[in-house]
Amino acid sequence: MDWGMANRINRIIRPDTGRTLMFAVDHGYFMGPTTGLEKLDETVMPLLPYADSLMLTRGALRYYVTPKIDTPIILRVSGGTSVLNKHMLHEGIVAGIEDAIRLNVAAVAFSIMVGADYERDTLLAFTEVIDMAERYGIPTLAVTAVGKELVRDAKYLGLASRIAAELGARIVKTYYCDGFEKVVESCPVPIIIAGGKKIPEKDALKLTYDALKAGAVGVDMGRNIWQSENPVPMIKAVRGIVHPVSYTHLRAHETEADLVCRLLLE
Numbered sequence: 244m245d246w247g248m249a250n251r252i253n254r255i256i257r258p259d260t261g262r263t264l265m266f267a268v269d270h271g272y273f274m275g276p277t278t279g280l281e282k283l284d285e286t287v288m289p290l291l292p293y294a295d296s297l298m299l300t301r302g303a304l305r306y307y308v309t310p311k312i313d314t315p316i317i318l319r320v321s322g323g324t325s326v327l328n329k330h331m332l333h334e335g336i337v338a339g340i341e342d343a344i345r346l347n348v349a350a351v352a353f354s355i356m357v358g359a360d361y362e363r364d365t366l367l368a369f370t371e372v373i374d375m376a377e378r379y380g381i382p383t384l385a386v387t388a389v390g391k392e393l394v395r396d397a398k399y400l401g402l403a404s405r406i407a408a409e410l411g412a413r414i415v416k417t418y419y420c421d422g423f424e425k426v427v428e429s430c431p432v433p434i435i436i437a438g439g440k441k442i443p444e445k446d447a448l449k450l451t452y453d454a455l456k457a458g459a460v461g462v463d464m465g466r467n468i469w470q471s472e473n474p475v476p477m478i479k480a481v482r483g484i485v486h487p488v489s490y491t492h493l494r495a496h497e498t499e500a501d502l503v504c505r506l507l508l509e
């Protein structure tokens with residue numbers, strides 16, 4: 244692997260822990276002003292110190308985030324449809340490699356729709372992105388999106404993740420499921436999990452813990468952090484699971500989320 248590619252991946256997946264907390268705020272690309280991201284900068288900035296990387300669109304990056312940050316950026320480059328469209332899964336390429344380079348990104352992210360009507364289009368567009376990104380040493384993150392009619396089980400997610408890696412993805416983002424070890428075992432590149440819809444904090448922390456235990460290298464989490472009533476303690480708790488530390492010192496000051504995190508680890 245060339246130096247630039249290796250360096251970018253090491254900026255995303257921390258070499259000291261081999262893990263990553265990717266913070267996702269890209270939802271507006273198909274959901275518009277999602278609850279909690281209406282003023283994206285106000286939501287993101289207090290949470291940024293606890294994130295290893297930030298995943299978002301080029302518009303959100305330019306309009307809401309100061310270039311003074313040094314958090315690695317994961318740029319979403321697929322889209323073109325919205326929640327209002329019955330063909331929502333028919334995404335294409337919405338940002339080119341030149342703009343990704345201008346934005347100094349650490350990786351580009353693209354959604355593939357394995358098993359959906361538009362499977363072929365999304366897979367071929369993904370390979371175009373891979374060819375362009377590899378030329379400049381930029382890793383691609385495959386996002387395995389799942390159509391409503393498909394089941395998020397180990398068989399399906401294992402299939403989609405493996406296809407993503409075989410096409411050339413450097414990192415795969417998928418969903419946690421029962422038997423997740425099988426998904427990890429059959430995928431030759433690091434896997435991270437999406438958080439999904441907002442669930443109780445304790446459940447989201449357990450999801451994180453279970454996914455890491457099964458072999459995921461981290462999470463790409465959004466709503467379960469920024470839609471939490473206590474987003475800073477929540478991201479700190481997720482971080483505590485992703486990059487394990489001793490929790491003994493937290494006892495005196497720990498929040499409920501810290502406590503949940505400690506209890507999960509003990």
Ligand code: R5P
Nearest residue numbers: 267437438439463464465466
């Ligand atoms: C999906 O729309 C995006 O790729 C999100 O970045 C991803 O699903 C992670 O966000 P969440 O944890 O809210 O699912």
